[in-house]
Amino acid sequence: MTASLLPRAPRVGSRPAVLSPMAVLAVAMAGSLLFLAVAGPVIWGSAAERLDLSAVLQGPSAAHPVGTDNLGRDLFARVLTATRLSLVLALAATLLGAVAGVVFGSLTAVVGGRSRRLLGSLVNLLLAFPGLLVAMFFAVLFGAGAVGAVLALAIGSIPGFARLTQTLAARVADTDFMAAARVLGLRRHRLLWRHVLPNIAEPLLLNTTISAGSALVALSGLSFLGLGVQAPGYDWGQLLSQGLDRIYAEPLPAIAPGLAIVYAALTFQLLGEVLAQAAARRHGGLPRVPGQTARPASPVPPATDDHVLEVEDLTVAIATPDGVSHPVRGISLALRPGEIVGLVGESGSGKSLTALALADLLPEQARAAWRTNRLLGTDVDTMTPGARDRQLATGLAMVFQNPASALNPSLRIGTQLTEAARTHLGLSRSDALAQARLTLTRVALPSPDRLLRSRPHQLSGGQRQRVMIATGLMTRPRLIIADEPTTALDVRVQRQIVELLRGIRREAATAVLFISHDVALVADLCDRVLVMYGGLIVECLPAAHLATDARHPYTRALVESAPDLSADRDRPLRTIDGLPPDPLSPGPGCPFQPRCTNRQARCAEEHPPLSDLGVGHRVACWHPMPPAAPHIKAALT
Numbered sequence: 001m002t003a004s005l006l007p008r009a010p011r012v013g014s015r016p017a018v019l020s021p022m023a024v025l026a027v028a029m030a031g032s033l034l035f036l037a038v039a040g041p042v043i044w045g046s047a048a049e050r051l052d053l054s055a056v057l058q059g060p061s062a063a064h065p066v067g068t069d070n071l072g073r074d075l076f077a078r079v080l081t082a083t084r085l086s087l088v089l090a091l092a093a094t095l096l097g098a099v100a101g102v103v104f105g106s107l108t109a110v111v112g113g114r115s116r117r118l119l120g121s122l123v124n125l126l127l128a129f130p131g132l133l134v135a136m137f138f139a140v141l142f143g144a145g146a147v148g149a150v151l152a153l154a155i156g157s158i159p160g161f162a163r164l165t166q167t168l169a170a171r172v173a174d175t176d177f178m179a180a181a182r183v184l185g186l187r188r189h190r191l192l193w194r195h196v197l198p199n200i201a202e203p204l205l206l207n208t209t210i211s212a213g214s215a216l217v218a219l220s221g222l223s224f225l226g227l228g229v230q231a232p233g234y235d236w237g238q239l240l241s242q243g244l245d246r247i248y249a250e251p252l253p254a255i256a257p258g259l260a261i262v263y264a265a266l267t268f269q270l271l272g273e274v275l276a277q278a279a280a281r282r283h284g285g286l287p288r289v290p291g292q293t294a295r296p297a298s299p300v301p302p303a304t305d306d307h308v309l310e311v312e313d314l315t316v317a318i319a320t321p322d323g324v325s326h327p328v329r330g331i332s333l334a335l336r337p338g339e340i341v342g343l344v345g346e347s348g349s350g351k352s353l354t355a356l357a358l359a360d361l362l363p364e365q366a367r368a369a370w371r372t373n374r375l376l377g378t379d380v381d382t383m384t385p386g387a388r389d390r391q392l393a394t395g396l397a398m399v400f401q402n403p404a405s406a407l408n409p410s411l412r413i414g415t416q417l418t419e420a421a422r423t424h425l426g427l428s429r430s431d432a433l434a435q436a437r438l439t440l441t442r443v444a445l446p447s448p449d450r451l452l453r454s455r456p457h458q459l460s461g462g463q464r465q466r467v468m469i470a471t472g473l474m475t476r477p478r479l480i481i482a483d484e485p486t487t488a489l490d491v492r493v494q495r496q497i498v499e500l501l502r503g504i505r506r507e508a509a510t511a512v513l514f515i516s517h518d519v520a521l522v523a524d525l526c527d528r529v530l531v532m533y534g535g536l537i538v539e540c541l542p543a544a545h546l547a548t549d550a551r552h553p554y555t556r557a558l559v560e561s562a563p564d565l566s567a568d569r570d571r572p573l574r575t576i577d578g579l580p581p582d583p584l585s586p587g588p589g590c591p592f593q594p595r596c597t598n599r600q601a602r603c604a605e606e607h608p609p610l611s612d613l614g615v616g617h618r619v620a621c622w623h624p625m626p627p628a629a630p631h632i633k634a635a636l637t
């Protein structure tokens, strides 16, 4: 997971609304169409129907500016009156196609891998046929008529909408707030309704507006061909068809409905452009989106019934284009109630994937395996998928690194906070809101009522992270996995979040797995520290001993490279030379040996197991270092 320090978002409404000339034009054109659609039949309806057999097929005159048809009816009145039917049919076809396409496409964001691929292939297959061709095929199948034409066009536009939705939804599916919603165990329809659709609504709306113009042209085309609106009804397409019969004698009866079609299509196009520009000005797009070869089994921490989490030999394998990589290679960990355990290591050591595997949130191409995985005392392998989801939803909370992307930008804080409690604890809306107020107070957020009505962009980074933690606390979890929860925050807010986690552990004996790069912070906050390198745990020790007693050369290098204000300023900070092992081909022996200054022949050949050094200290090293020198001891104390 990557760190990003997001600038504070501007508050909605702070920008004065100034309409561009294009926006004024679009609104004026849309207004004129709306007026004609509403008032046209009332004002010109009777003139459009009035027969005058003494004035059939006349050319333009003062009485009939566009001429008359074969029954002497005024064509100008008929063109204006036809606005309503032409627009209604085009909008109906667009909306039907959009709704079906959006449902179809957004399903891909919430269904599992195989169904997602199946839906994707189906959409690809349908897209191979031009929409208009599909519409004509179905129009013939349904028989000539307005309803058949509308349905046919709607069917023809479904694949296009589905593809767009699929693409947009895929971006949302990978966001942290979707992961957070999944870990809360929300059902698919809720994920879809609450988290996917609101975040893709805007571009979909723009596309629907522009598509309405295309639908109008297509429907006019079907009527022109005799497959759409049938007499005595009439739309612009049908008027165009009648006008075309005499175009060489009188061009205006054909030009007038043609112009009406172009005018309306242009209006929808302009409206779409203006809406897109307004959306781009408001917020530059979607929220920024942040992400087996068996190893010798590690010695297992003593399994006791009071552990909230016990995992033995956890491995994660990922299928990549270059082969299967093993970024987590058989780690074991256990947390007791109220314990804060730090998981530290360089970038790429496998910390986040471990967290995601524990929360069952691995990406599609990754697979987790384990010898034992007991969550809250229950063996995960004996649970049904539904029971595991519930257990994860209520027993475990994930706090992500970037609260800006972990909260759904389109939902009020109140909705996001109460969702899981209403779903899993069966609380009524008012009870859930009452609990949300209490929880916000618990995480030291003032004015909970105002906050519940706010949206994420209205909060500071620190407030968002507190809200994220509060969201997790709503189901009273017994384990919080916090994946670099302070990395994106400034030092003062970092301190507050650390204090908050301490308070939560004190109050409710909640266990915390605290993932971080920051060795000094981990030494300060945690009870125990697990040091991860190349997908393995290479050392675990009491946090209080990290500065003084780390014995693995890698842990020692991490400690020495930790910036600390109390350290000697004349000594340059140490960096660890070399690169971490490639998870695609980790090689034999100790994973750290190519970078280790202490390495000896055995290190390159045999993998060192975690060996007990006593008092909760274990190290995987053939040649552990002696206790630290005094200047290193000073660094973290």
Ligand SMILES: Nc1ncnc2c1ncn2[C@@H]1O[C@H](COP(=O)(O)OP(=O)(O)OP(=O)(O)O)[C@@H](O)[C@H]1O
Residues within 6 Å of the ligand: 001, 002, 291, 318, 320, 325, 327, 345, 346, 347, 348, 349, 350, 351, 352, 353, 354, 363, 517, 583
């Ligand atoms: N979806 C993925 N596909 C392929 N490789 C991946 C994927 N996600 C992570 N990896 C690889 O797995 C390894 C471990 O990644 P992970 O994100 O768990 O590391 P990390 O220790 O959490 O790093 P950071 O502190 O930067 O978040 C890295 O080499 C990473 O490139």
